[in-house]
C-alpha cells in the first residue's frame with residue numbers, strides 16, 4: 001500500500017518538475033513547496049511503514065497444530081564410586097522448525113536443543129561433553145555452583161572431536177538450571193543454532209511438588225528466530241544494538257505448539273532461551289479471553305520462600321521461572337507474551353521488541369483431570385547471607401562494563417572465599433541489559449517483585465536502574481581459573497560486556513591467562 005502511494009507521489013512530482021520552466025516565481029515556490037511536502041510525505045510514509053513493521057502482534061493468529069516437543073531426560077549410569085555419568089554430544093543436524101525439514105541446526109544428542117539433565121542435590125555428577133560441531137565450543141552449566149574449572153565458560157574450550165569431562169558435586173538447592181555454549185565471541189551464534197538444554201536439580205529433602213517429568217512437569221524453552229527461506233537467519237536487527245530479535249517463536253523447537261494437560265496442576269519450567277528478546281508471559285482463557293492467574297513457585301536457581309499468585313511474569317534472556325498453572329477441565333488456554341515493560345524510551349523499546357505480542361503455547365486441558373499434589377504454602381527459606389564485606393559497582397554501557405571490554409587475560413575482581421559481597425549494577429544505557437553472575441545465586445535487595453524474592457543468577461536492569469545483588473562466595477578457590485559475569489543479551493556478551501572474577505584463599509594472587517592459542521579477545 002505504501003509503495004503504491006509513494007509511486008503516485010513520484011509521478012505527481014515528475015509532472016510538476018516538467019511544467020515548472022515557464023512559471024512565475026510564486027508558481028515555482030508553490031511547486032517547490034508541493035515537492036518538499038511530497039518528499040517529506042514519502043519519507044514519512046516509508047518511515048511509518050518501517051516503524052510499524054517493527055511491531056509484531058501474533059495474538060489470535062497462531063495455529064497451534066503441533067504437539068509440543070518434550071526434550072528427553074538424559075540417560076545416565078552410576079559408576080562404582082557412585083558418580084552419575086551423562087554423555088552429551090554437541091552435533092550438527094537438520095530440523096523442522098516450521099520451514100520444512102531441511103533447516104540446518106545444532107543440538108545435543110539430537111538435531112535441535114538437548115536432553116534435560118536431572119540430578120539430586122548431594123550427588124556427584126560427571127558429564128562427558130563431546131564436540132562434534134566441527135569447530136571449537138564450550139558447554140556451560142548456567143546457574144550451577146561448582147569449581148571454576150568445571151564451569152564450561154570461555155576458558156574451558158572443547159576442540160572439535162574432543163571430549164571434556166567435568167565432574168562436581170551438586171551442592172545447591174532444587175532449581176531449574178540450563179546449559180549452553182559459552183565460547184567467547186561466539187556464544188550468540190552457538191546458542192541460536194540450537195545448543196541449549198535444561199538441567200533440573202532435585203532436592204529429596206525439599207517440599208513435595210508436581211515433578212513427574214512429561215506428565216505434570218514440563219520444560220518450556222522459549223526462543224525467537226528469523227529465517228532466510230528455510231535456513232536460520234543470523235542477522236542482527238537493523239538500527240538496534242541488541243542483536244538478533246526473532247519474529248517467530250519456537251517452544252522446545254516446536255512452532256505453533258500445543259500441550260495436552262492431563263492433571264489439575266501443571267508445572268512449567270520456563271526458560272527464556274532467546275538471544276535478546278524479553279518476554280512477558282501470561283495465560284489467557286481461550287473461551288472468554290480472561291486472564292488465568294498462575295502460581296509462581298521458583299525463579300532461576302531455586303524455589304521462592306512462598307508461592308505467589310501472579311498474572312504475568314517478565315523474563316529476560318537466561319532467566320527461568322517455575323510456575324504451576326491450573327487450566328479448568330475441558331477448556332483451553334493460551335500462553336501469551338504481551339508487551340514487556342523494558343523501561344526504555346519508545347525508540348529503544350520498539351527496536352528491542354518491547355511492543356511485541358506473541359501467542360506462545362496452547363494448553364489443552366482434558367475433560368477429566370488427574371488429581372496431583374497441591375502447592376505447599378512455604379517452599380524455601382531465605383538464607384541469611386550476613387553483611388557484605390565488600391561493595392562493588394558495575395555500570396553497563398554500550399558493550400562495556402565499567403568502560404572495559406572483556407579480556408580473558410584480565411581479572412576484574414579478586415574475591416576472598418567465604419565473603420559476602422554487595423554488587424550494585426547499573427544500566428547506564430538507553431537500551432536493555434541484564435546481568436548474570438556465574439558460580440553463585442544472589443539475592444536481589446530492595447524489591448517487592450515476587451520473582452525476585454528467591455535466589456537468582458540473572459536479573460533484568462532497566463535503563464537508568466541500579467540493582468543491588470547480595471551474594472556469598474562459599475568455596476571452590478582457584479586463582480588461575482576465573483568465573484564470568486556478563487550481560488546475557490548474547491550479542492552484548494560476545495562484544496565484550498563481560499568480566500572475570502576469581503575466588504581465592506588468603507594469600508593467593510590471581511594468575512589468569514587465556515588458554516594458549518587464543519588471544520583472549522572476541523572472535524571477529
Ligand code: C2O
Pocket residue numbers: 140142180182318436438484486488
Ligand atoms: Cu548463561 Cu555466562 O551464561
Ligand code: CU
Pocket residue numbers: 140141142143436437438
Ligand atoms: Cu552462567
Ligand code: CU
Pocket residue numbers: 432433434487488489492493497
Ligand atoms: Cu546488554
